[in-house]
Amino acid sequence: MVNSLIKLENVWKVYKLGKVEVVALRGISLEIAPGDFVTLIGPSGSGKSTLLNMIGLLDAPTRGKVFIKGKDTATLSEDELSHLRGKTIGFVFQEFNLLPHLTALENVALPMIFQEIPEETRRERARNLLISVGLEDRISHQPAELSGGERQRVAIARAFANNPELVIADEPTGNLDSETGKKIMEILTNFHQKEGKTIAVVTHDPHIAAYSKKTVNIVDGQTSINQVKAKKALWSK
Amino acid sequence: MVQINEYFKIALRNLRMRSLRSWLTILGIVIGVFLIISLLSLSEGIKETISKQLRALGGEMIFIMPGDLSNPIAMFLGGAELQKEDIEAIRKTEGVDRVLTMSYKSVVARYEDEGKTVFLAGVPWEEGRDILEKFQGWSLEEGKWPIPGKREVVIGQQVAKEIFEEKVKVNKEIILKGRRFEIVGILNSLGSKTDDSFIYMDTPIYKELTGEKRDTAQYVMVKIEEGALADKVAEDIKENLQQTRKRRAGTDVADFSVITSEKMGDIAGNILSIIQFAIIIFAGIAIVVGGIGITNTMFTAVRERTREIGIMKAVGAQSSAILTIFLFEAGIIGFSGGVGGTLLGAIFAKVIEKYGQAHPVVYFSAIISPGLILFGLFFSFFVGCLSGFLPARRAAQLKPVDALRRYE
Numbered sequence: 001m002v003n004s005l006i007k008l009e010n011v012w013k014v015y016k017l018g019k020v021e022v023v024a025l026r027g028i029s030l031e032i033a034p035g036d037f038v039t040l041i042g043p044s045g046s047g048k049s050t051l052l053n054m055i056g057l058l059d060a061p062t063r064g065k066v067f068i069k070g071k072d073t074a075t076l077s078e079d080e081l082s083h084l085r086g087k088t089i090g091f092v093f094q095e096f097n098l099l100p101h102l103t104a105l106e107n108v109a110l111p112m113i114f115q116e117i118p119e120e121t122r123r124e125r126a127r128n129l130l131i132s133v134g135l136e137d138r139i140s141h142q143p144a145e146l147s148g149g150e151r152q153r154v155a156i157a158r159a160f161a162n163n164p165e166l167v168i169a170d171e172p173t174g175n176l177d178s179e180t181g182k183k184i185m186e187i188l189t190n191f192h193q194k195e196g197k198t199i200a201v202v203t204h205d206p207h208i209a210a211y212s213k214k215t216v217n218i219v220d221g222q223t224s225i226n227q228v229k230a231k232k233a234l235w236s237k
Numbered sequence: 238m239v240q241i242n243e244y245f246k247i248a249l250r251n252l253r254m255r256s257l258r259s260w261l262t263i264l265g266i267v268i269g270v271f272l273i274i275s276l277l278s279l280s281e282g283i284k285e286t287i288s289k290q291l292r293a294l295g296g297e298m299i300f301i302m303p304g305d306l307s308n309p310i311a312m313f314l315g316g317a318e319l320q321k322e323d324i325e326a327i328r329k330t331e332g333v334d335r336v337l338t339m340s341y342k343s344v345v346a347r348y349e350d351e352g353k354t355v356f357l358a359g360v361p362w363e364e365g366r367d368i369l370e371k372f373q374g375w376s377l378e379e380g381k382w383p384i385p386g387k388r389e390v391v392i393g394q395q396v397a398k399e400i401f402e403e404k405v406k407v408n409k410e411i412i413l414k415g416r417r418f419e420i421v422g423i424l425n426s427l428g429s430k431t432d433d434s435f436i437y438m439d440t441p442i443y444k445e446l447t448g449e450k451r452d453t454a455q456y457v458m459v460k461i462e463e464g465a466l467a468d469k470v471a472e473d474i475k476e477n478l479q480q481t482r483k484r485r486a487g488t489d490v491a492d493f494s495v496i497t498s499e500k501m502g503d504i505a506g507n508i509l510s511i512i513q514f515a516i517i518i519f520a521g522i523a524i525v526v527g528g529i530g531i532t533n534t535m536f537t538a539v540r541e542r543t544r545e546i547g548i549m550k551a552v553g554a555q556s557s558a559i560l561t562i563f564l565f566e567a568g569i570i571g572f573s574g575g576v577g578g579t580l581l582g583a584i585f586a587k588v589i590e591k592y593g594q595a596h597p598v599v600y601f602s603a604i605i606s607p608g609l610i611l612f613g614l615f616f617s618f619f620v621g622c623l624s625g626f627l628p629a630r631r632a633a634q635l636k637p638v639d640a641l642r643r644y645e
Contacts, residue, residue, distance in 0.1 A: 053638050056551070058551060058637045058638045058641065059636070059637075059638040078555075078556060079555040079556055079557065082550055082553055082554060082555045082556070082637075083553060083555060085551065085552075085553055086552055086553010086554070087553065090552075091551050091552065093641075097544070097547075097548045097551075097641070098548075099545055099548060099549075101250060101251075101254050102250075110549070110552055111552035111553050113240055113243045114240070114549075114552065114553040114554045114555070114558060115553060116240060119243075158552065161552075162553065
């Protein structure tokens with residue numbers, strides 16, 4: 001199992017809100033293999049965003065271990081993690097998270113700056129990515145001048161900027177109408193199929209889950225691969 | 238190192254995004270640097286002028302003035318004089334080469350039917366002219382020196398150009414106490430407005446004109462013998478004067494001052510150093526306030542851009558990148574303030590200099606050395622970085638997940 005991209009081993013995450021401890025993840029074990037298209041699905045408050053932070057190396061677990069390509073993330077420094085994250089993982093967020101005063105092109109080129117890619121290459125690649133998501137005539141527009149769907153397409157282009165092995169999308173269609181959402185999912189699926197990218201999508205929308213081959217249900221900070229069992233667990237509460 | 242350039246661009250763009258706030262913060266630094274540069278260049282200029290004048294004096298002069306030097310106002314207004322015996326005592330002191338006495342008085346002078354009060358000074362031309370020229374730096378702007386014994390005068394710059402409505406010309410007549418004198422020369426500036434407001438004439442003629450026949454003096458200059466030590470001679474003069482006074486008045490209160498030109502320079506230098514020190518303290522406070530302004534604006538920026546920081550970290554920015562960007566922002570603010578402050582300070586100093594030349598009190602030029610300019614620029618950049626360090630570090634230490642957390 002060394003060839004898994006991301007591996008979670010009995011991961012717990014406990015937040016302290018004042019004196020109250022909130023357990024967000026209760027011993028989750030999960031593996032994402034190269035080339036997977038995984039959907040993490042669960043109701044809001046189920047801990048799926050927390051789980052996504054773990055997979056995306058944005059946060060460290062309270063207990064348990066996270067491995068990236070067989071390497072224990074606990075042994076890496078903050079800066080090493082940042083570097084690794086920038087190189088290996090691309091993010092698509094629900095609220096797009098573009099830098100408001102950068103143009104589409106500059107937003108897409110941003111992750112490449114931190115990987116020390118020369119300017120010429122950056123511009124070239126960013127332009128190509130924007131063209132591939134159908135934004136060739138929006139290249140020098142700022143996010144404020146773009147529609148929601150266009151913004152999310154810029155974000156997707158950015159996620160693929162450093163040619164990452166894994167792209168994580170957190171509710172990528174959550175702020176979009178269903179028609180636009182569908183297009184966004186098509187673009188993501190396209191990247192998966194054409195370039196063999198590993199993709200992990202977090203959603204609460206079963207329609208989105210339908211795009212992927214593998215679905216992981218999250219309920220109360222625990223995973224269940226079986227959807228029926230998950231539903232039962234949900235209803236029994 | 239490719240990215241340093243990029244970080245700089247990002248920092249610059251961020252500053253432009255909040256340009257009003259950036260400019261206001263820059264203004265804070267401009268004021269501080271402006272104060273430092275203008276005041277330092279002016280005081281440096283005054284210092285330079287004084288030391289130049291003192292250098293012209295030469296090292297081997299001693300000045301004796303009646304009255305206590307620690308109370309200069311009483312000294313000048315009190316009309317105290319050195320008596321004939323005092324002057325004799327000075328003359329007899331070992332190591333004294335030549336003694337030059339100087340007396341002065343204010344009189345009414347008439348030039349071209351215009352009457353004005355001026356200072357009239359008696360100077361012994363015959364024995365003293367070379368000393369005045371060599372050691373006091375006297376020189377003629379035009380005309381010639383008076384012939385001793387003749388009713389001829391030279392006038393200072395102020396008398397020539399400012400005091401009378403009509404510009405005073407060489408070879409014209411001036412009437413002093415009802416008697417006609419010929420103006421034969423105009424002196425170059427002697428370095429102070431007071432000295433330039435004098436009319437100088439030969440001592441015997443001065444005595445005759447003013448009726449001062451007691452051979453007193455208000456001011457004595459001593460040129461010491463070659464090889465003699467100025468400090469030693471000054472001490473001896475002091476002692477001799479004290480004895481003379483004790484004999485005459487029965488008191489040993491030292492109501493005279495003996496000072497070497499070197500010491501005079503020291504006193505002036507000390508005073509200026511204190512002034513410069515005070516300037517640096519006050520301007521320093523202004524800089525600190527400006528620096529706090531930078532810290533404040535940077536903390537605000539970190540708060541506002543927490544999410545942006547989170548995004549940048551999520552897409553691979555290391556802490557050092559965030560730190561660099563924020564330090565650049567603070568540094569740019571500081572440096573811009575430095576450029577503005579240095580420029581304004583230099584302009585202001587030059588304006589004061591020009592004003593000073595048009596309305597002279599003391600003659601000086603503002604000294605804006607490249608060193609001072611470099612200091613202004615680097616110092617302000619440094620202040621900017623220093624002030625921005627805490628906010629930048631806070632930004633760098635933000636955890637990506639915390640920075641990205643939604644604020645709803």
